[in-house]
Amino acid sequence: MAKFVFITGGVVSSLGKGLTSASLGALLQARGFSVRLRKLDPYLNVDPGTMSPFEHGEVFVTDDGAETDLDLGHYERFTGVAAKSTDSISSGRIYSTVLERERKGDYLGETIQVIPHVTNEIKRFLEQNEDEVDFMLCEIGGTIGDIEGLPFFEAIRQFSQEKKPFSCIFVHLTLLPFLSSSGELKTKPTQHSVKELRSIGISPDILVCRSEVHIPNKEKEKIALFCNVDKKNIIAANDLETIYEAPLAFFKEGLDEAVLQVLNLKSKNEPDLTIWNDVSSRYRTSEGSVKIAVVGKYTILEDAYKSLSEALIHGGLANKTNVEVTWLESEEFEKRTQTRRLNKYDGILIPGGFGKRGTEGKIKVIKYAREKQIPFLGICLGMQLLVIEYARNCAGLKDANSEEFEKESKGSKDHLIYHLSKWIKDQKVEIRDKIQNKGGTMRLGAYPAKINKGTMAFSIYKNELVSERHRHRFEVNIRFQEALEKSGLTFSAFSQDGTLPEIVELSTHPFFLGVQFHPELKSKPFEPHPIFSIFVKKALEQTRLV
Numbered sequence: 001m002a003k004f005v006f007i008t009g010g011v012v013s014s015l016g017k018g019l020t021s022a023s024l025g026a027l028l029q030a031r032g033f034s035v036r037l038r039k040l041d042p043y044l045n046v047d048p049g050t051m052s053p054f055e056h057g058e059v060f061v062t063d064d065g066a067e068t069d070l071d072l073g074h075y076e077r078f079t080g081v082a083a084k085s086t087d088s089i090s091s092g093r094i095y096s097t098v099l100e101r102e103r104k105g106d107y108l109g110e111t112i113q114v115i116p117h118v119t120n121e122i123k124r125f126l127e128q129n130e131d132e133v134d135f136m137l138c139e140i141g142g143t144i145g146d147i148e149g150l151p152f153f154e155a156i157r158q159f160s161q162e163k164k165p166f167s168c169i170f171v172h173l174t175l176l177p178f179l180s181s182s183g184e185l186k187t188k189p190t191q192h193s194v195k196e197l198r199s200i201g202i203s204p205d206i207l208v209c210r211s212e213v214h215i216p217n218k219e220k221e222k223i224a225l226f227c228n229v230d231k232k233n234i235i236a237a238n239d240l241e242t243i244y245e246a247p248l249a250f251f252k253e254g255l256d257e258a259v260l261q262v263l264n265l266k267s268k269n270e271p272d273l274t275i276w277n278d279v280s281s282r283y284r285t286s287e288g289s290v291k292i293a294v295v296g297k298y299t300i301l302e303d304a305y306k307s308l309s310e311a312l313i314h315g316g317l318a319n320k321t322n323v324e325v326t327w328l329e330s331e332e333f334e335k336r337t338q339t340r341r342l343n344k345y346d347g348i349l350i351p352g353g354f355g356k357r358g359t360e361g362k363i364k365v366i367k368y369a370r371e372k373q374i375p376f377l378g379i380c381l382g383m384q385l386l387v388i389e390y391a392r393n394c395a396g397l398k399d400a401n402s403e404e405f406e407k408e409s410k411g412s413k414d415h416l417i418y419h420l421s422k423w424i425k426d427q428k429v430e431i432r433d434k435i436q437n438k439g440g441t442m443r444l445g446a447y448p449a450k451i452n453k454g455t456m457a458f459s460i461y462k463n464e465l466v467s468e469r470h471r472h473r474f475e476v477n478i479r480f481q482e483a484l485e486k487s488g489l490t491f492s493a494f495s496q497d498g499t500l501p502e503i504v505e506l507s508t509h510p511f512f513l514g515v516q517f518h519p520e521l522k523s524k525p526f527e528p529h530p531i532f533s534i535f536v537k538k539a540l541e542q543t544r545l546v
């Protein structure tokens, strides 16, 4: 049976619970343990799939097709363990399961209540596949004191009571504000946060204290005394230059050791931090920089493209160079002459997106990148727009467009980018109606793609069969392949049945690639995705040309 580590947060949100959980997962792996990380979110949406990226940041898609919280991306990037749909739960999903069961009569006439019915459902979620790993790390979203988080806190309290001793441990993340006027670190908010946690029956075993400045021993002693936590278990989390040094920093502070000690466990092996030392040394020895422009729609909130910005950093690590990303609003490019602003960038990227707004601006950007031979990567919507641009400006298909942007005018078959309503997944036919629910109705999750030899795509992957994650409703129409290929665009990869284009490229350009899937979701600092490594490499070559 797994040991459970519950990670909660206090004082303020955005302290980095996700990164702390992910780093702890990486450190436990370095000691020979197997881990799985889970996120419990108190919001009422069934999953984040329908939430605006402005509200909630990126939607992270798992191999098995779940639309989950972006923290699952951190977990994967730090541990390399592919997240599953069973690793993410929200109040919305818990309540809808409870209500479904109530309608079916499963509760035999009982009055349905938060305790025990909702808390039991949360506990059931926690226990799924618990035998598969040594450690189950469960992060509770939100901050202690939030009304909507209470059922989760109550459930983990009960859960730890019901398990054998030394099975569960509570890690609480707080903030020590630094008052520059008096030059003091303040421990009071942490004391209050722990008090709040205790009032609902949870005593933290370990406190991770975020602070801008070094936490002196004296302050650690004070927190230990007032919060009733062993001083060894007060872990400082100072700001770092890169998140990828967090595992090393937590190791120095003894976070993993504290976890093992509280659980009365011995390390399986001497901690092996080779991959993290390597990532850190690549970061520290990186030289120069490449400038990448990302032209998108949700650029005011960087979290909306979290995996993408991380994957670009990984591409930099692979080439030992820094990647400077500038986020540009696509609508701006709809005005005349704006594309000239792009000449200072070494590479241009158009990420995934939904809806018409800004798409004509993006098409102009793609044209500019193609004509000026600037390395260009189009992801998902970015690939669809690349094909539209090429069709309009190089293949004489002046009216080429996507069904997503001009819904009523033509039938699906006549659109260059059309709505896919039927496809095969795991030997089963999936059917989607255009007017179905918005949630979970896309081609979601990992699908295999076959790459044609002799293409740039093949030279990137060095493999004929790859698996990548999807999240989209529309597809490039294969009926237009011949016309596009005649005018120079290469279709370099397809779905296994050969009907859905997966990668397109231009052989007369240093790097002009469109991918229907999201390679950024699989990139890791210790294993950068080859598409990002080569994209950054080509952009780097561009800087040397100047």
Ligand code: GLN
Pocket: 351, 352, 353, 354, 355, 379, 380, 381, 382, 404, 471, 472, 473, 474, 475
């Ligand atoms: N809006 C497009 C579609 O649904 C692209 C989606 C995306 O970029 N993730 O097909």
